[in-house]
Amino acid sequence: MPDPMREVGKRVATARRARRLSQLDLAAQAHISLSMLRKIEQGNRAPSDDTLDAIAAALGLDPSRLVADRTRTDGRVRATLPALSAAIASYDIPGAPPDRPLTALEAAAEEAQGWRLGAQYVRLATAAPGLVADAAAALHSAPPKERARAASVLFSVARSADAVAYKFGARDLSARLIELMRWAAPRTSDPLATATTAYVRTEVFFAARAHEAGLRALHAAIDAAPSPREERTSAARGALHMRAAVVAGRAGDAAAAVEHLGEAQRLTEGLRERVYAGTSFGPDSVRIHRVSVAVSLGGDHIANALEVARQWKPPEVLPAERRSGFYIELARAQLWTGQYDHAFASLKLARRIAPQHTREHPWARESAATLRRLKRADAESLTSFAEWIGAV
Numbered sequence: 233m234p235d236p237m238r239e240v241g242k243r244v245a246t247a248r249r250a251r252r253l254s255q256l257d258l259a260a261q262a263h264i265s266l267s268m269l270r271k272i273e274q275g276n277r278a279p280s281d282d283t284l285d286a287i288a289a290a291l292g293l294d295p296s297r298l299v300a301d302r303t304r305t306d307g308r309v310r311a312t313l314p315a316l317s318a319a320i321a322s323y324d325i326p327g328a329p330p331d332r333p334l335t336a337l338e339a340a341a342e343e344a345q346g347w348r349l350g351a352q353y354v355r356l357a358t359a360a361p362g363l364v365a366d367a368a369a370a371l372h373s374a375p376p377k378e379r380a381r382a383a384s385v386l387f388s389v390a391r392s393a394d395a396v397a398y399k400f401g402a403r404d405l406s407a408r409l410i411e412l413m414r415w416a417a418p419r420t421s422d423p424l425a426t427a428t429t430a431y432v433r434t435e436v437f438f439a440a441r442a443h444e445a446g447l448r449a450l451h452a453a454i455d456a457a458p459s460p461r462e463e464r465t466s467a468a469r470g471a472l473h474m475r476a477a478v479v480a481g482r483a484g485d486a487a488a489a490v491e492h493l494g495e496a497q498r499l500t501e502g503l504r505e506r507v508y509a510g511t512s513f514g515p516d517s518v519r520i521h522r523v524s525v526a527v528s529l530g531g532d533h534i535a536n537a538l539e540v541a542r543q544w545k546p547p548e549v550l551p552a553e554r555r556s557g558f559y560i561e562l563a564r565a566q567l568w569t570g571q572y573d574h575a576f577a578s579l580k581l582a583r584r585i586a587p588q589h590t591r592e593h594p595w596a597r598e599s600a601a602t603l604r605r606l607k608r609a610d611a612e613s614l615t616s617f618a619e620w621i622g623a624v
Contacts, residue, residue, distance in 0.1 A: 238275030240284075243298045245273040247291045261290035281308065285358070294352030296588040306400070306591075309353055313402050315361035316393055319368070323386070323412055329373035330366035334382055337363070337370055341385045344392040345510055349551035351586035353396050360393040371419070383419035390416065391432055391510060399592045403439050410436065424509050427457045427468045431511060434475050443483035450476040460499055467508035470499035474513070474521045481528030489525045493518065505549065512551050519544055520558045527561045530568070537565040556586035560596045567599050572607055575599060576614060583617075590621070597623045 248258050259269040264283055271277035272287075279287065281295075288295040295308075330337070340363055347356040367386040374382040394409040410433050417425035430453030437446025453472055460466035477492035496518050505514025519540055526537035541562050546555040559582035566575035579600060582590040590596045601623035604614050 237278045240279065240298055241273045241275040244269075244287055244291075247293060247298070248273075251291060253291075258287070258290055262286040285355075288355075294347070294350070294588065295354045296352075309357040309396060309400055310402075312357040312361060313397065313400070313405060316357075316364065316397065317405055317408075319361045319365040320390075320408055320412055323364075323368040324415065326372040327369050330369040332366055332370075334370055334374065334378060334385070337367055337385045338381070341367070341388040341392070344389055345507075348392045348395045349507065349512065349553055351551075351553040351556065351589035353399065353588045353592075356392060357396045357400075360389070360396060363389045364393055371416075379419065380421040383416050384422060384425075387413055387416040387420050387425055387428075388510065391428070394432060394435075398435050398439075399589070406439075407436055422509075423458050424464060424468045427453055427472060428509055428511065431471055431475050434479060437479065438482075441482075443479050446479045447476060447483060447485075447488070450479060463503055464508055466499045466503060467511070467513040470496045470503075470518075471508070471511045471513050473499065474518060477521055477525050478528065481525035484529065486529055486533070489529065493522060493525060496521065505547075507551070512554055516546060516550055517554065520546060520550075520554060520561075523558060523565070524561050527564050534565050534568055537562065538569065541565075552586040553589050556582040556589045557593075558582075559585070560590060560593050560599070563599045564595055567602060572603055576603055576607075576617070579603075579617065583620075597621050 244258075248255070253261075255269050255273070256266055259266040262269070262283075263286060268277065268279075268283070269287075272279050272283075284295050284298060288298055291298075332340070340359070344356055344359060344363060347353075347359075364386070367382070367389045371379060371382040371386050390409050390412045394406050394413070397403075397406040397409055410429065413425075413429045413432060417429050430450060434446050434450065437443060437449065450472055454469060454476065457469045457472060458465045460469045473492045473496035477489045477496065480486075480488035480492060497515075500513070500515045500518055503514050505512065505516045507513075523537045523540050526533040526535075526540075546558050548555075559578040563575040563578035563582070566572075566578060579590070579596060582593075582596060600614075600618045600621045604618045604623065607614060
């Protein structure tokens with residue numbers, strides 16, 4: 233059984249060398265002593281949470297990439313959820329203005345969005361309660377000319393916080409954060425905020441397996457979305473079509489799924505792949521959703537997912553969360569077609585790209601458990617992975 237303390241040390245040293253930093257450089261950037269860093273890398277000292285956060289920040293990583301202990305990482309995220317719940321309890325009640333100016337909150341909201349897209353959930357969860365509380369206070373205390381800006385910040389941080397709540401199983405908290413987004417959307421003066429809320433709200437229908445209702449909600453959102461006359465509006469409508477395709481696939485409606493994918497593909501014309509209004513959209517995102525839809529539909533459609541994967545791999549410019557999701561979906565398709573070694577390789581790749589996203593994904597956990605049952609002879613590495621993901 234690996235020693236968690238030594239595993240942390242090895243991961244710190246590996247990440248440091250990959251960035252061509254000396255121990256002295258990293259110690260200085262993390263504001264810790266050189267002696268402490270050496271002991272951590274040698275596995276002779278366990279870093280505190282604050283020290284681990286400082287090292288991870290200096291390396292540009294989420295702390296979850298350095299921790300071998302699932303319980304420790306997950307516990308840190310879940311420990312923040314009561315504070316997040318308290319932060320949104322009074323979002324519509326005016327209070328004292330925040331200490332941070334609006335410009336600083338805008339920068340913090342942008343950083344939180346990057347953590348969300350990069351699946352850096354520990355960093356996001358740690359910052360989210362204070363950021364949500366400050367953003368709500370900023371909205372209530374802002375002068376009239378700045379209220380739309382402040383509302384946009386609150387909208388953005390609520391969406392980022394929702395990613396943590398939803399992925400860590402706090403579904404009631406997630407629903408409340410989505411309601412906060414719906415409340416803030418008309419106050420942003422951004423016509424795309426309502427479309428973004430509809431995109432995120434689909435999580436509620438996924439959790440309830442209410443796919444037909446979710447599809448109706450997305451159809452209404454598509455009809456109400458601004459006409460696709462420029463990049464942002466085309467991307468907003470295209471993202472809704474991608475989402476509708478996935479919902480239709482889970483509902484078993486192949487015709488609707490294909491129609492929505494076609495519309496999403498059409499809306500990528502002239503657009504480069506990038507993040508629009510907090511959502512990645514473009515030709516690569518549509519390809520990933522083709523795989524997701526094919527896996528949801530199952531049966532003969534699985535061949536379509538495997539064909540996409542044979543011809544194309546998600547580029548590194550895509551957000552880590554989206555890339556890891558591709559390999560988690562691909563692993564399911566490979567598992568169902570008897571390609572057990574390929575399925576395990578896909579799961580390991582998903583973990584390398586976004587470990588926390590992979591570990592919290594129920595399909596990744598389910599695939600790992602199934603592989604372990606089917607391939608007991610390959611015990612050591614597969615069992616280690618299954619223990620890491622919580623499939624045993």
